[in-house]
Amino acid sequence: MASGQVPQDAIQPLTVGNVVTAGIRLYRSHLGQYLGIAVRATLWFLLPILGFSLAFYLAREQAVVIALLILAAILAYFFCTAKFLTNSALISRLAFGELINQPESLSQARAPIDHRLWRFLGAAFLLFLISFGISIAVAIASQTILFTITFALGSSPSGSSPDNLITGIVIGLTVFILQLISLSIQFWLNARFFIYDTPLAVENDVGAAGTISRSWELTKGSAWRIFLISFVTFLVTVPLFILILLVLISFAVPLFRGYVSPLDVLPVLFPLILGTIILFLLGFMLVMPLWQAIKAVVYYDLRSRREGLGLQLRDRTFE
Amino acid sequence: MRFFNRVTYFTPESVELEFTLAGIGSRAFALLIDYHILFLGWALFITIWSVVIGQLLEYLDRIGLNYSGLDNWLAAIIILLSFAVFIGYFVFFEVFWQGQTPGKRLAKIRVVREDGRPVKLTQAVLRSLLRTIDDFLFVGFFFIIFGRKEKRLGDMVAGTIVIQEERPAIRQPFQLSEQAQTIAKKLLQSANLSLLLPDDFAVIREYLQRRSIMDKKAKSQISLKLARQVKEVMELENLPSEMTPDLFLEATYLAYQQQFGDQE
Numbered sequence: 001m002a003s004g005q006v007p008q009d010a011i012q013p014l015t016v017g018n019v020v021t022a023g024i025r026l027y028r029s030h031l032g033q034y035l036g037i038a039v040r041a042t043l044w045f046l047l048p049i050l051g052f053s054l055a056f057y058l059a060r061e062q063a064v065v066i067a068l069l070i071l072a073a074i075l076a077y078f079f080c081t082a083k084f085l086t087n088s089a090l091i092s093r094l095a096f097g098e099l100i101n102q103p104e105s106l107s108q109a110r111a112p113i114d115h116r117l118w119r120f121l122g123a124a125f126l127l128f129l130i131s132f133g134i135s136i137a138v139a140i141a142s143q144t145i146l147f148t149i150t151f152a153l154g155s156s157p158s159g160s161s162p163d164n165l166i167t168g169i170v171i172g173l174t175v176f177i178l179q180l181i182s183l184s185i186q187f188w189l190n191a192r193f194f195i196y197d198t199p200l201a202v203e204n205d206v207g208a209a210g211t212i213s214r215s216w217e218l219t220k221g222s223a224w225r226i227f228l229i230s231f232v233t234f235l236v237t238v239p240l241f242i243l244i245l246l247v248l249i250s251f252a253v254p255l256f257r258g259y260v261s262p263l264d265v266l267p268v269l270f271p272l273i274l275g276t277i278i279l280f281l282l283g284f285m286l287v288m289p290l291w292q293a294i295k296a297v298v299y300y301d302l303r304s305r306r307e308g309l310g311l312q313l314r315d316r317t318f319e
Numbered sequence: 320m321r322f323f324n325r326v327t328y329f330t331p332e333s334v335e336l337e338f339t340l341a342g343i344g345s346r347a348f349a350l351l352i353d354y355h356i357l358f359l360g361w362a363l364f365i366t367i368w369s370v371v372i373g374q375l376l377e378y379l380d381r382i383g384l385n386y387s388g389l390d391n392w393l394a395a396i397i398i399l400l401s402f403a404v405f406i407g408y409f410v411f412f413e414v415f416w417q418g419q420t421p422g423k424r425l426a427k428i429r430v431v432r433e434d435g436r437p438v439k440l441t442q443a444v445l446r447s448l449l450r451t452i453d454d455f456l457f458v459g460f461f462f463i464i465f466g467r468k469e470k471r472l473g474d475m476v477a478g479t480i481v482i483q484e485e486r487p488a489i490r491q492p493f494q495l496s497e498q499a500q501t502i503a504k505k506l507l508q509s510a511n512l513s514l515l516l517p518d519d520f521a522v523i524r525e526y527l528q529r530r531s532i533m534d535k536k537a538k539s540q541i542s543l544k545l546a547r548q549v550k551e552v553m554e555l556e557n558l559p560s561e562m563t564p565d566l567f568l569e570a571t572y573l574a575y576q577q578q579f580g581d582q583e
Contacts, residue, residue, distance in 0.1 A: 015426065015427055016345075016426070017341070017344040017346070018323075018483075020343070020345075021323065021341075021342030021345060022322045022342075024342075024343055024344065025322045217534075231351070232344060232347050235347055236344070239457040239461075242457070305533075306534040307534055307540075308530075308538070308541040312522065313519050313522055313548040313549065313552060314516060314522070
């Protein structure tokens with residue numbers, strides 16, 4: 001190490017690229033463990049879909065059974081989603097443990113996470129409500145602005161030809177700018193709530209609402225950095241999906257070859273769609289641990305920057 | 320655990336140089352920025368080219384020349400020029416900025432030869448020529464992730480590595496309050512500063528540097544914790560006067576500096 005640098009105990013803030021590298025490194029070194037958890041998570045996710053499809057098919061005659069099954073399906077859906085979320089969060093917790101040099105074993109990490117099962121569901125639901133609310137607000141606001149400008153310029157919003165070129169340009173420009181703004185707001189929100197489940201996974205005494213506000217508070221001022229980190233992570237996962245697409249195309253093209261009318265294709269379509277779904281599920285399963293690891297690294301980096309995590313005198317006589 | 324690969328090189332003079340390799344994340348980030356800049360530059364180039372060619376064709380029309388084969392020639396020229404711009408961007412910057420393109424500069428990484436010497440034209444050209452395979456067929460991506468020295472095809476051919484920039488030892492200056500000096504003098508007399516290790520001094524300095532970007536509540540917690548730990552280590556029974564943890568840490572910093580000098 002160069003002289004004058006802080007000893008390894010005190011944690012340094014990371015650059016954008018280094019966050020992604022660290023995340024990938026974490027995933028690589030714990031590939032088996034994280035993938036195993038991801039498989040469990042995906043299975044939990046699939047369970048209600050497959051199980052209840054089968055049940056509905058078998059009970060397709062009896063109406064009462066169907067009604068009961070619908071009820072059971074709704075409840076099972078919530079439970080299985082919660083299970084999926086806890087498994088995802090487990091990966092983040094394990095990754096964070098590695099980062100602060102206090103690794104936990106799988107069973108050690110699983111215990112507190114499973115204990116907070118319903119809080120994870122609550123947090124996800126809250127996040128959904130918040131995002132939904134903001135999307136609606138943004139949509140209403142942008143449409144209002146658009147209508148106001150359109151009326152002010154004298155043309156009608158139904159799309160009849162504008163009076164002159166200037167009006168058309170102004171309206172077109174307004175639409176473009178409004179789209180840009182709502183997209184930016186979307187990205188910014190994604191960045192601010194990026195680590196919404198990590199505090200719940202790692203810290204004690206955090207509730208469903210608490211973890212969301214913690215994510216909000218920790219990401220203050222770092223939204224742009226987090227956006228860049230997500231973008232680079234996404235780029236890194238692109239080769240995998242291109243590979244999947246290539247596999248699909250190499251199967252689909254010869255299959256479609258001798259068919260003339262769309263109707264002939266139908267019997268072939270179903271296995272193809274099934275294949276696509278399975279392949280994308282596989283892709284998602286492979287990629288999910290990376291995102292969870294990256295979230296753990298971002299959380300660690302933010303805590304070290306904003307809260308001086310790990311900034312302490314070298315351990316000698318005190319714990 | 321080690322997150323970043325290290326490469327050690329022994330010079331002929333038996334000096335050991337150690338580099339930290341850049342890692343796929345920083346390289347992907349640098350590439351992202353570079354391609355954006357490159358694309359904008361190329362778009363500008365194409366626009367200017369189209370205007371020029373438009374004028375040229377108009378002129379040829381006016382003098383009535385038959386230019387039926389010209390389209391193919393123009394297409395060939397523009398493809399070659401685009402390729403030249405693509406390669407040229409990377410070559411130019413890597414040669415003139417000591418192995419950094421704008422993207423690499425933002426990502427704080429650098430291309431160097433395996434022995435740490437700066438890259439010359441040969442290496443830069445070889446690296447860039449192989450970009451067509453490395454970047455567009457994602458072959459380089461896999462080589463970087465799984466290689467020991469994180470070399471993509473271009474690196475292997477040109478004998479280069481991409482390393483992280485060492486942060487300079489010059490620290491950012493930070494503010495110290497005036498009372499800290501007076502308290503430091505008292506500490507020099509009353510406290511046993513030699514019990515503090517240089518590492519502890521570094522941690523205190525790190526805190527003082529980073530406290531401005533810290534969250535208020537966390538900052539007060541950390542300063543209290545650090546101050547308590549420092550007090551215990553120095554076996555200081557009572558503080559000379561009433562002071563905040565921050566002030567105590569500043570005073571300790573100054574006192575240590577005065578007694579032992581700032582070992583950079």
